[in-house]
Amino acid sequence: MNFVKAFAPATVANVACGFDIFGFAVKEPGDTVELRRRDEPGIVITDITGDEGRLPRNAEKNSVTGVMLYLLKHLGITDFGCEVVLHKNMPLGSGMGSSAASAVAGVVAINEMLGKPLTRQELLPFAMEGERIASGSAHADNVGPSLLGGFVVIRSYNPLDIFTIPVPGDLYCTLVHPDIEINTKDARFILRNEVSLKNTIAQMGNVAGLVAGLMQADYDLISRSMVDVIIEPVRSILIPQFKEVKQAAIDHGALGCSISGSGPSLFALSRGVENAQKAGAAMKDTFADAGIASSLHVSSINQGGAVVLTE
Ligand SMILES: Nc1ncnc2c1ncn2[C@@H]1O[C@H](COP(=O)(O)OP(=O)(O)O)[C@@H](O)[C@H]1O
Numbered sequence: 021m022n023f024v025k026a027f028a029p030a031t032v033a034n035v036a037c038g039f040d041i042f043g044f045a046v047k048e049p050g051d052t053v054e055l056r057r058r059d060e061p062g063i064v065i066t067d068i069t070g071d072e073g074r075l076p077r078n079a080e081k082n083s084v085t086g087v088m089l090y091l092l093k094h095l096g097i098t099d100f101g102c103e104v105v106l107h108k109n110m111p112l113g114s115g116m117g118s119s120a121a122s123a124v125a126g127v128v129a130i131n132e133m134l135g136k137p138l139t140r141q142e143l144l145p146f147a148m149e150g151e152r153i154a155s156g157s158a159h160a161d162n163v164g165p166s167l168l169g170g171f172v173v174i175r176s177y178n179p180l181d182i183f184t185i186p187v188p189g190d191l192y193c194t195l196v197h198p199d200i201e202i203n204t205k206d207a208r209f210i211l212r213n214e215v216s217l218k219n220t221i222a223q224m225g226n227v228a229g230l231v232a233g234l235m236q237a238d239y240d241l242i243s244r245s246m247v248d249v250i251i252e253p254v255r256s257i258l259i260p261q262f263k264e265v266k267q268a269a270i271d272h273g274a275l276g277c278s279i280s281g282s283g284p285s286l287f288a289l290s291r292g293v294e295n296a297q298k299a300g301a302a303m304k305d306t307f308a309d310a311g312i313a314s315s316l317h318v319s320s321i322n323q324g325g326a327v328v329l330t331e
């Protein structure tokens with residue numbers, strides 16, 4: 021196969037109470053990668069669109085190609101060469117899994133070009149290495165859902181144990197990205213290493229409640245469980261107007277609202293697309309009242325994850 025194009029969607033990681041263990045993908049936006057075979061060995065980035073020239077062109081430093089190098093090394097392939105074009109369709113440092121979408125698109129595309137030696141599940145550890153390149157931490161709550169689709173739970177990192185749970189069909193996500201940038205690396209650095217027993221108990225209750233609420237389509241339980249007493253109080257200080265925007269989402273019909281990934285994006289979950297749109301408009305207006313421009317995406321949960329666009 022001489023040409024492959026793949027798309028990988030943006031993701032909401034943590035989902036309020038599930039730091040590093042919950043994530044789901046949305047339908048749009050997402051990154052697209054094009055791979056073209058070349059005769060000489062080596063992976064070369066020939067173009068990146070949509071990044072205003074800010075992303076590394078060095079294949080080892082960009083998550084889209086770093087994962088390809090890991091995969092080739094694992095498979096013992098030394099004579100493979102391709103040119104890579106990356107179309108970035110989301111901002112960097114967004115909390116929408118930007119680096120993860122590139123990593124997943126990259127690993128899915130090269131696996132396809134090589135004739136699918138690995139399954140989707142088997143690609144996960146390589147996509148996680150893309151996150152290490154971007155933020156120094158190989159967390160799976162963005163790459164997992166972007167690769168596999170659905171609402172992903174990471175029960176364990178060592179050994180890696182990841183599964184998806186069903187969610188109600190009428191569940192919609194509102195994603196609002198204010199025009200500021202927060203690097204995941206920095207947002208991880210400010211977290212405390214110690215957690216009180218009281219907060220651990222509260223967080224475990226909400227984790228259990230959110231899983232049960234999603235699986236039983238119990239919207240009240242989902243709403244009551246979208247509470248993060250550990251991470252959100254620390255990170256929300258990095259996001260101007262956080263409290264006001266969150267309150268606006270809840271006042272306009274959202275079940276709950278929190279930081280998407282490490283921020284600055286906020287996400288809300290709602291029952292039905294109309295509620296998700298109403299919450300989104302209110303969130304955007306609240307940022308605008310404070311002079312902050314933002315972009316808005318409303319989507320159901322993406323059940324399929326990354327896709328190969330051309331054979
Ligand atoms: N293909 C890529 N897409 C986005 N960021 C990348 C990519 N490759 C490397 N990076 C680096 O990753 C960092 C952004 O990732 P991260 O902080 O996790 O943001 P996000 O929450 O949007 O994924 C930046 O330092 C950026 O240079």
Ligand SMILES: N[C@@H](CCOP(=O)(O)O)C(=O)O
Nearest residue numbers: 033040115116117204281282
């Ligand atoms: N669990 C991670 C998720 C980071 O998501 P991103 O979209 O901000 O890269 C964390 O919270 O650090």
